[in-house]
Amino acid sequence: MQELTNVNLLEFLDRAQRNALKEKRYHDALLTRILGYVLFHEQKDHVFETAALVGLRQVLDSVLNGALEQQAQLGRPACSFCFKTEPDVRLAAGAAAFICNSCVATFAEVFREPVSN
Numbered sequence: 400m401q402e403l404t405n406v407n408l409l410e411f412l413d414r415a416q417r418n419a420l421k422e423k424r425y426h427d428a429l430l431t432r433i434l435g436y437v438l439f440h441e442q443k444d445h446v447f448e449t450a451a452l453v454g455l456r457q458v459l460d461s462v463l464n465g466a467l468e469q470q471a472q473l474g475r476p477a478c479s480f481c482f483k484t485e486p487d488v489r490l491a492a493g494a495a496a497f498i499c500n501s502c503v504a505t506f507a508e509v510f511r512e513p514v515s516n
């Protein structure tokens with residue numbers, strides 16, 4: 400049985416993220432990268448943690464480009480992460496993207512500091 404190393408794990412996450420982006424499953428691509436970041440962060444493996452963050456930024460760029468394209472097609476602003484529009488969600492505008500109240504809640508949970516005992 401092959402030992403699961405961080406190199407194997409990073410390669411696996413790379414493949415999963417590429418496939419998700421190819422199939423326009425942006426939420427899955429983001430979760431893949433966030434999962435990698437959290438795993439490597441918990442292991443205190445700063446090299447792989449940084450690699451995961453670089454991957455996350457690539458996914459965010461892809462998601463942003465897709466969202467901007469979709470907004471142009473829709474003719475109205477949509478969340479850059481989940482593509483929902485008002486009135487289904489409330490939107491906040493950034494420099495080149497929108498985020499909705501639902502995605503803010505999800506990311507707040509994902510990036511919440513772990514409770515120390």
Ligand SMILES: [Zn+2]
Nearest residue numbers: 478481499502
């Ligand atoms: Zn959203």
